[in-house]
Amino acid sequence: MVCPNCGSRKYKRNGIRINRDGSEQQRCCCSTCRKEFSTGLEEFNRSKLVKRAIITPDKHFPQADMPAINVLCQAIDLVKPQIYVDLGDTGEWGSVSHWKYKRKVTPPLEVMIPEIDKDVEVVNKGMDIIDEALDKVGCSEKHFCEGNHDNWLNHFVGKYPYLPQYASVKAMKLKERGYAYHQFGKHLKIGKLYFYHGHQYGGQYHTANHLRKLGCNIMYGHWHDLQHMTVTHMDGPKAAWSIGCLKDMSAEENEWLDHRKINWAHAFAIVDYYGEEGDFTVNVIQIIDGRCSIWGQMLDGNS
Numbered sequence: 001m002v003c004p005n006c007g008s009r010k011y012k013r014n015g016i017r018i019n020r021d022g023s024e025q026q027r028c029c030c031s032t033c034r035k036e037f038s039t040g041l042e043e044f045n046r047s048k049l050v051k052r053a054i055i056t057p058d059k060h061f062p063q064a065d066m067p068a069i070n071v072l073c074q075a076i077d078l079v080k081p082q083i084y085v086d087l088g089d090t091g092e093w094g095s096v097s098h099w100k101y102k103r104k105v106t107p108p109l110e111v112m113i114p115e116i117d118k119d120v121e122v123v124n125k126g127m128d129i130i131d132e133a134l135d136k137v138g139c140s141e142k143h144f145c146e147g148n149h150d151n152w153l154n155h156f157v158g159k160y161p162y163l164p165q166y167a168s169v170k171a172m173k174l175k176e177r178g179y180a181y182h183q184f185g186k187h188l189k190i191g192k193l194y195f196y197h198g199h200q201y202g203g204q205y206h207t208a209n210h211l212r213k214l215g216c217n218i219m220y221g222h223w224h225d226l227q228h229m230t231v232t233h234m235d236g237p238k239a240a241w242s243i244g245c246l247k248d249m250s251a252e253e254n255e256w257l258d259h260r261k262i263n264w265a266h267a268f269a270i271v272d273y274y275g276e277e278g279d280f281t282v283n284v285i286q287i288i289d290g291r292c293s294i295w296g297q298m299l300d301g302n303s
Contacts, residue, residue, distance in 0.1 A: 052272055057246060061090060080139075085145065093152050096155070146168055193218070194216050224247065247264075
């Protein structure tokens with residue numbers, strides 16, 4: 001709520017006025033310019049509401065960490081978000097990986113298709129688990145920010161254009177699931193916070209690189225680690241969040257690392273939006289050994 005005279009957000013409530021038609025208005029007095037103004041009571045109350053979102057990073061089904069996924073579903077039931085954002089790499093998509101046939105002869109399609117179909121089946125089963133939790137609490141606004149692994153499907157279709165059913169949107173049934181699709185590399189903006197998969201700027205301090213390059217509030221996955229960087233510009237504070245992953249972090253499920261030690265972490269984020277201009281607060285929930293705490297309540301995904 002802002003003063004229509006000077007734009008100030010500082011005001012005092014000055015009672016309720018009932019109009020002749022029975023409608024109610026909130027009377028306010030601006031603390032900056034001292035002007036009085038009124039607004040519809042319903043509109044005023046709506047401006048005070050908090051709209052809550054849950055943001056999830058890389059799951060890499062079928063290599064997701066299922067205790068972490070279970071915790072996420074419990075958190076959805078507890079938090080009851082109105083918005084859900086999937087930051088991509090929802091599937092591992094090893095069947096269409098760039099690396100699968102490196103230095104090898106690519107086999108015929110009759111060999112590849114059954115493997116891809118199996119990946120499509122298991123990724124959709126994983127998404128079903130999360131969507132069921134979202135449907136249960138009535139979360140109607142869902143977004144999908146395509147990841148680089150998901151985009152491998154599109155590269156496959158680019159090579160075999162007569163198989164369009166394997167494009168990421170169709171393979172993961174995003175339209176049927178009710179997700180708004182955000183193409184690989186494009187940014188979703190909700191309020192004053194931007195989202196995307198996270199692959200554009202790397203390095204050891206990738207949150208600082210994102211702030212330096214983009215100059216906005218940004219949240220992403222991709223790097224599988226937890227980082228948070230803030231900066232204050234002339235037009236106010238900004239921050240970048242890397243919110244980990246929900247992938248199985250064991251050496252057995254990540255042979256390509258050759259037992260290299262990693263700094264990955266299981267996590268997701270709760271974002272509370274408030275006010276008319278999309279101000280927000282972020283709460284990153286780290287999951288350790290399949291457990292986390294939200295609002296003083298412990299959630300355990302191991303049972």
